[in-house]
Amino acid sequence: MAVQGILPSWSTALKRFAVLAAMALSFLPIFWLLSTSIKPHEEWAAFPPVWVTTQPTLQNYRIVFAPESAREFAATQSGSLDYKVAGSAWKAFGDSALISTAATFLSVLFGTLAAYSISRFGTGGSTYPLQLLSLRMFPPIAVVVPMVALFSLLKLTDTYLGLIIAYTAFTLPFSIWMVRSFIDEVPTELEGAAMVHGLTQFQAFLRVTLPLVRGGILATALFVFILNWSEFLFALTLTSGHVTTVTVQVAKYVSASSGTLYGVQAAMGAISTLPVIAFGYLIQRHLVRGLTFGTVKQA
Amino acid sequence: MSTIYPESLMPELAPPESRPPRLPLGIALILPAQLTLLLVVLAPTLIILWLCVTDWQPTSGTAWHAAEYIGFYNFQDLFYDRRFTDALLRTILVVLVCVGLEFLIALGLALLFLDDWPWRRLAIGVLILPMMVIPVDAANAFFMLFNDHGPVNHVITIVLGRPFTYAWLADPDWALVPIVLAEVWQWTPLMFLLVLAGLTNLPRNQVRAAVSLGASPARILFRIMLPLAAPVLILALLIRGIETFKIFDSIYILTRGGPGAATESLSIFMYNGAFVYFRIGYIAAAALLVLVAVILFCIPLDRLRRRHGG
Numbered sequence: 001m002a003v004q005g006i007l008p009s010w011s012t013a014l015k016r017f018a019v020l021a022a023m024a025l026s027f028l029p030i031f032w033l034l035s036t037s038i039k040p041h042e043e044w045a046a047f048p049p050v051w052v053t054t055q056p057t058l059q060n061y062r063i064v065f066a067p068e069s070a071r072e073f074a075a076t077q078s079g080s081l082d083y084k085v086a087g088s089a090w091k092a093f094g095d096s097a098l099i100s101t102a103a104t105f106l107s108v109l110f111g112t113l114a115a116y117s118i119s120r121f122g123t124g125g126s127t128y129p130l131q132l133l134s135l136r137m138f139p140p141i142a143v144v145v146p147m148v149a150l151f152s153l154l155k156l157t158d159t160y161l162g163l164i165i166a167y168t169a170f171t172l173p174f175s176i177w178m179v180r181s182f183i184d185e186v187p188t189e190l191e192g193a194a195m196v197h198g199l200t201q202f203q204a205f206l207r208v209t210l211p212l213v214r215g216g217i218l219a220t221a222l223f224v225f226i227l228n229w230s231e232f233l234f235a236l237t238l239t240s241g242h243v244t245t246v247t248v249q250v251a252k253y254v255s256a257s258s259g260t261l262y263g264v265q266a267a268m269g270a271i272s273t274l275p276v277i278a279f280g281y282l283i284q285r286h287l288v289r290g291l292t293f294g295t296v297k298q299a
Numbered sequence: 300m301s302t303i304y305p306e307s308l309m310p311e312l313a314p315p316e317s318r319p320p321r322l323p324l325g326i327a328l329i330l331p332a333q334l335t336l337l338l339v340v341l342a343p344t345l346i347i348l349w350l351c352v353t354d355w356q357p358t359s360g361t362a363w364h365a366a367e368y369i370g371f372y373n374f375q376d377l378f379y380d381r382r383f384t385d386a387l388l389r390t391i392l393v394v395l396v397c398v399g400l401e402f403l404i405a406l407g408l409a410l411l412f413l414d415d416w417p418w419r420r421l422a423i424g425v426l427i428l429p430m431m432v433i434p435v436d437a438a439n440a441f442f443m444l445f446n447d448h449g450p451v452n453h454v455i456t457i458v459l460g461r462p463f464t465y466a467w468l469a470d471p472d473w474a475l476v477p478i479v480l481a482e483v484w485q486w487t488p489l490m491f492l493l494v495l496a497g498l499t500n501l502p503r504n505q506v507r508a509a510v511s512l513g514a515s516p517a518r519i520l521f522r523i524m525l526p527l528a529a530p531v532l533i534l535a536l537l538i539r540g541i542e543t544f545k546i547f548d549s550i551y552i553l554t555r556g557g558p559g560a561a562t563e564s565l566s567i568f569m570y571n572g573a574f575v576y577f578r579i580g581y582i583a584a585a586a587l588l589v590l591v592a593v594i595l596f597c598i599p600l601d602r603l604r605r606r607h608g609g
Binding site for chain 2: 015016018019022023025026027028029030032033036045046047048049051106109110111113114116117118120121122123124127130132134135136137138139140141142143144145146147148149150152153165166168169170172176201202226229230232233236237246247250251254262265266269270272273276277280281284287288291292295296
């Protein structure tokens with residue numbers, strides 16, 4: 001690389017050591033989550049803390065997923081733990097999967113159509129894409145307050161449809177910008193050639209452009225799915241028990257005032273974040289493009 | 300249009316009636332997205348304009364559209380609410396500290412990755428792990444790391460040589476530290492990737508020329524590389540600044556804004572006001588102020604963009 005050698009070469013070992021230290025710090029919180037998730041109950045809050053348990057157990061995962069294990073555990077504890085450990089995380093995973101998938105589908109579908117329209121017709125004028133982007137600047141909580149009122153009017157509070165609509169709208173700017181950056185890379189000449197052969201513009205879009213940006217659309221879908229799966233604020237404020245997402249379930253276990261369920265909350269944390277980490281690495285190349293709205297491509 | 304071929308040939312080859320008019324297709328394609336955004340963005344904004352001049356509380360039993368009109372009392376109240384102004388200033392402080400730390404660490408790391416070495420890709424793969432984690436789970440992990448019996452206190456115990464079981468999250472003066480660290484841990488990787496992209500996509504001839512002319516590394520970095528990468532670096536700072544301004548998930552999990560109101564950000568202040576104290580009208584007024592502030596912030600940005608030609 002061209003810039004090789006701008007740092008003195010004697011420091012190579014030091015540089016590698018710095019990189020290793022940064023890698024260790026990046027991994028430490030994940031390590032702690034995983035390590036705590038397999039600790040037996042006695043080691044959850046021991047001091048000095050147990051870094052790697054010698055008696056690994058799956059009990060914490062059983063408490064998360066199986067209501068009878070949770071009840072057994074709650075019976076051995078003093079106080080009213082039942083409300084926190086009762087119920088199975090399967091419901092949260094199911095609800096999150098359903099809502100995230102549906103919202104991702106709608107967001108990418110609407111986003112792709114809009115992106116094509118903006119890219120090829122300049123619909124909405126030259127400032128329209130930037131207006132979309134500015135929507136991402138509003139703190140969601142400012143929109144949530146009136147949305148609670150709107151949803152109560154439309155009977156959408158605590159429903160799947162309500163969250164799907166909210167998630168679709170709030171990932172649309174990402175979908176539009178990211179897909180647009182892929183469509184912009186396809187030369188218009190290709191569609192022009194197809195139209196010379198008698199296709200309408202919409203047919204040319206479907207048969208020529210769409211297949212060429214298929215990979216980009218898939219990356220966008222995975223990216224939007226990660227955003228939906230990770231979303232917390234809407235799930236917290238627009239539901240009240242009937243619909244539960246994994247993020248709300250995690251928060252339920254942590255509950256700042258009496259967080260003594262370390263093993264259980266670590267198990268729930270580890271299992272809820274694993275799918276999105278896997279998806280994240282699948283689209284590693286496109287992550288930067290997504291998080292910068294298609295403006296920066298990864299080196 | 301640089302494409303002479305399709306533009307000039309098409310009208311003769313394709314009969315005009317088989318070509319659908321251009322504008323309607325463009326509008327038809329954008330309609331589903333536009334309608335969704337109108338429902339979820341415009342409608343709530345209109346509702347805010349009504350709610351902020353009422354004292355609506357969902358617990359009082361009246362419907363929001365029948366709430367009592369109280370004029371601009373909410374805004375007057377906000378103006379004298381120390382909790383609101385404190386939350387605003389605290390949010391700005393968190394943005395400056397987090398984005399500053401993220402940028403410095405990211406720049407330092409990116410400089411280590413400019414040349415090629417055997418396990419470079421693996422190292423990048425591990426370094427970007429934090430940004431893949433669900434924010435709620437990142438906060439969950441930091442909640443355990445900074446517990447009074449957690450590993451952070453264990454390390455401090457070993458360094459000090461005496462037991463150290465400090466309850467970080469229960470101390471109004473120090474509870475922001477784990478919050479800031481969780482945020483920096485999670486988002487430095489994105490900053491790192493952006494800075495790295497900015498520095499490696501530079502035109503190389505200028506750097507090569509400077510190296511061959513014997514310029515010092517520091518001079519090359521500050522006089523050539525950083526100025527050339529400035530657009531990407533500014534974009535990175537802007538994106539992270541805007542995202543950090545909305546900070547909610549990590550504070551909710553770690554402290555819920557407590558102890559007292561010592562760690563309340565603007566978002567947490569509004570959440571507590573609306574969903575703990577149920578003062579929706581009052582919070583709607585705060586939300587309106589934030590929306591106006593964001594729009595005022597966007598206008599100079601748009602000017603800047605136009606001056607630089609998009």
